[in-house]
Amino acid sequence: MTNHAGLKKWVKECAALCQPDNIVWCDGSLAENERLEKQAFATGELLQLNQEKLPGCVYHRTAKNDVARTEHLTYICTSKKEDAGPNNNWLSPDEGYSRAGAIFKGSMKGRTMYVIPFSMGPVGSPFSKIGVELTDSIYVVLNMRIMTSIGKRVLDALGDNGEFTHGLHGKADLDVNRRLILHFPEDNAIWSVGSGYGGNVLLGKKCLSLRIASYLGRDEGWMAEHMLILGIQDPKGNITYIAGAFPSACGKTNLAMLVPPEALKSKGYRVFTIGDDIAWMRVKKDGRLWAINPETGFFGVVPGTNWKTNPNAMSTIQKNTIYTNVVLRPDKTVWWEGLDNPPTNGLDWTGQPWKPGMVDADGKSVPGAHPNSRFTAPASQCPSIAPNWQDPEGVPISAFIFGGRRARVAPLVYESFNWQHGVFVGGTMASERTAAQYGKLGEVRRDPMAMLPFCGYNMGDYFGHWLRMGKKLTNPPKIFNVNWFRTDDNGTFLWPGFGDNLRVLDWIVRRCRDSSAGASETPIGYIPEVKDLDMTGLNMPAGAMDKLLSISKEDWAEEVKGIEPFFTQFGDRLPKAMSDELKGLKKRFGF
Ligand code: O2Y
Ligand code: MN
Numbered sequence: 001m002t003n004h005a006g007l008k009k010w011v012k013e014c015a016a017l018c019q020p021d022n023i024v025w026c027d028g029s030l031a032e033n034e035r036l037e038k039q040a041f042a043t044g045e046l047l048q049l050n051q052e053k054l055p056g057c058v059y060h061r062t063a064k065n066d067v068a069r070t071e072h073l074t075y076i077c078t079s080k081k082e083d084a085g086p087n088n089n090w091l092s093p094d095e096g097y098s099r100a101g102a103i104f105k106g107s108m109k110g111r112t113m114y115v116i117p118f119s120m121g122p123v124g125s126p127f128s129k130i131g132v133e134l135t136d137s138i139y140v141v142l143n144m145r146i147m148t149s150i151g152k153r154v155l156d157a158l159g160d161n162g163e164f165t166h167g168l169h170g171k172a173d174l175d176v177n178r179r180l181i182l183h184f185p186e187d188n189a190i191w192s193v194g195s196g197y198g199g200n201v202l203l204g205k206k207c208l209s210l211r212i213a214s215y216l217g218r219d220e221g222w223m224a225e226h227m228l229i230l231g232i233q234d235p236k237g238n239i240t241y242i243a244g245a246f247p248s249a250c251g252k253t254n255l256a257m258l259v260p261p262e263a264l265k266s267k268g269y270r271v272f273t274i275g276d277d278i279a280w281m282r283v284k285k286d287g288r289l290w291a292i293n294p295e296t297g298f299f300g301v302v303p304g305t306n307w308k309t310n311p312n313a314m315s316t317i318q319k320n321t322i323y324t325n326v327v328l329r330p331d332k333t334v335w336w337e338g339l340d341n342p343p344t345n346g347l348d349w350t351g352q353p354w355k356p357g358m359v360d361a362d363g364k365s366v367p368g369a370h371p372n373s374r375f376t377a378p379a380s381q382c383p384s385i386a387p388n389w390q391d392p393e394g395v396p397i398s399a400f401i402f403g404g405r406r407a408r409v410a411p412l413v414y415e416s417f418n419w420q421h422g423v424f425v426g427g428t429m430a431s432e433r434t435a436a437q438y439g440k441l442g443e444v445r446r447d448p449m450a451m452l453p454f455c456g457y458n459m460g461d462y463f464g465h466w467l468r469m470g471k472k473l474t475n476p477p478k479i480f481n482v483n484w485f486r487t488d489d490n491g492t493f494l495w496p497g498f499g500d501n502l503r504v505l506d507w508i509v510r511r512c513r514d515s516s517a518g519a520s521e522t523p524i525g526y527i528p529e530v531k532d533l534d535m536t537g538l539n540m541p542a543g544a545m546d547k548l549l550s551i552s553k554e555d556w557a558e559e560v561k562g563i564e565p566f567f568t569q570f571g572d573r574l575p576k577a578m579s580d581e582l583k584g585l586k587k588r589f590g591f
Contacts, residue, residue: 001025002117002155007132007164011115014134014168017101020108025115026141028151033142040138049323050332056320059328060139062197063174064350067325068372069199069206071453074181076211078457085458086569096182100191103180107172107193111136116144117154117164120209120280120294125392127280127292129213130158131165133203140169140201143322146297146376148204165189165212167203171196183207185215185456197324198299198374209278209294211456217280218457218465221472226450227279228256229291231386231395232502232509235268240509243279243291243477244401245450247431251484252276253300254498257312257384261499263537269502272386273312274395275379276300281397287474290394295379302326302373304338309498312384313375322376325349327368336369349373398512401505402449403482404431407442409555410483412495412548413504414525415511419470421525422479424581427463428563429481446566460573467577480508481525486548494544503533523588524551556589 002008002025015023026032037058040046049057076084077096084090091099114135121128133144144150158164166189172178179194190207192200199206213224227243234240246252256276260269275293284290300313302323307314317323327335328347335343348354349370358366379385388395402425404410416422427448446452448459455462470476482504484497507528510517519526530545563582567574 001027001152002158003160004155004158004162006161007158010166011134015113017104018108018113018136018170019106020111020113020136022112023115024112026117026151028145028149028153033145036138036141040142045138046142047328047332049334053331053333054318054321058142058322059326059334060322060324061349061351062325065176066174066195066197067370068197069453070176070179070181070195073179074453075183076456077182077184078186082573083457085460085573087452087455087459091182093184093186096180096184096191100180100182100193103172103178103193104168104170104191107170108136114138114141116141116150117158118144118148118150118204119154119157120148120204120213121292122390122392123149123153123157125292127282127392127394128294129165129208129216130154130162131167131204131208133167133169135169135201137169137171137196137201139196139322143202143299143376144204146320146322146378147202147295147299149296163188165208167192167208169193169201169203181207183211183456185212188212188216202299205278205295205299206454209280210451210454213280213456214451214454214462215456218461221283223279223281223289223465223469225279225281226277226454227400228252228276229274229279229293229395229397230256230258231272231274232505233268233270233272234506234509238513239272240398240512241274241291241395242399242401242505242508243281243397244403245426245429246403247405247429247445247447247450250403250405250431251497253298253313254310255501257310257382258502259311259384259499260502261537264502264506264534267536269506271384271502273379273382273384274386274389282394283469283472286396288396289473289477291397292392292394293379293389297376297378298382300375300377302336302375303367303369303371305336305375306339309338312382316382317375317377320378320381323373324376325370325373327354336373337367397477399480399508400426400477401480401482401508402426402429403484404429404447405485406430406432406483407485407487407491408552409559410481410486411527411551412484412486413480413482413507414522414527415508415519416479416481416525419473419476419479420467420577421581421584423463423466423470424578424585425479425481425525426466427578428566430562444562446562458570458573460570460575463578464575467575478508478512488544488547494548496538500538503535503538507533522551523585524556527551553589557591560586560591
């Protein structure tokens, strides 16, 4: 399939380490997909779902101890520890290769090693990067086929000596004590062993497209960000593109696939999805930042997804979808918490008989689907997908939105004063933990640009990279912060969210395009008044909007106290511009 000597040599070396019985080069064809599915049905690795109701859909269960990304086992292996920064676990490259090598050794005996050439971004686009993942998991091959472009045409684009990311994955014995997710940015390599699931093993996703790509982006002068990309068409037909960063559990996929509320739809608003998770961005000659979504599929959280919360996602996952760790109904369809019509009986994500209302020994309700159960579905099947979603040139970004889950502090929306202030706003982004997450309920976790688990180098340097990128942009995106999760004193959400978020996005678009949207200057940035938002058809309880758009000096005094130690950990790697911004915020409040 290839004359790339470096690639062939590396595959040989990895095979010598892992000792598979066979090596199969994936060509990406439909026939190959069918063959692999059949093999996985035979071994039980996959189950074929009801083909009348869910054509092309399959079902997979992971090991019980292997249900999510394992941040504590994820490392950046750079020669110098400071280059990984306080935001990453660190191992020296020698130590990383040696520890993981011991687990990989002989781990593919009796198994097949699949060679998956893949492209992140349209094959041949100047934005795109090629990777090759070696894996002993058919589940991984089938997921990579949906999430990326794979096969022969990628090898053709790679040519005889093109550069690529070297990704080695092996399930080994799925023992959490022998699991490591290692990144070697200096070698453009990823080694992942001991897991069979999600972000740990689909090496094109978080490992390449964020951790390795952020490192490459810093050196090559572009940006790899944990951002959705969407386009908003206004009644005049203008489309404005926005990229948004949100930590997990903030409804990123729902926002990327937003359905306008009836009142705005009838005025002519439309929302187009470009991507739901990752944006790669470059400065072009016009001084603007242009973005692509490097993925071709969605790896979305299933629980909570339904025809009300995200009808576009629901339509997307009716065919050609891999369902992982959900409830299996007797008719071989699927179910999860948040969907209508629970089955009277079924098998839960572990394969045990399950019915709604079951409780464990402590009387706690037992979910049928794992809270991190997922769908893997082709983006092309999404009804809101933009016609230009795979344009190799990307789309021009007019606004960045940062957002977290904050019961207080952050108003519904505010605009930063300028790029440097916007980097400070994104860099101090935080979210409060929900009941579904580890840690103390309500505890504030700072997650700059939602990149804390994904930045492949020292986050102090990452802030510096953002500041440098701003200097290259003569027409930079404006930077906003949103908070859909503000509550009243009883803990009830003040903002309806979902489709109504378009009212906020519309204000953002108008702030970017012309001067038709008003705002007042405050110590944290520009905030709209209620009259500045299009509230047609939305009746809010008295006083709710005033609360949503208010800022409290006492809350911000506490916020500043939280930012100071967060910044301190970066020592002299923190750019002065960031501490200047903190000083400026304090001064404007009079602290
Ligand atoms: O838990 C996993 O392995 C998946 S994590 C994930 C998947 C899709 C999009 N985003 C994320 C994330 O953690 O940000
Ligand atoms: Mn994500």
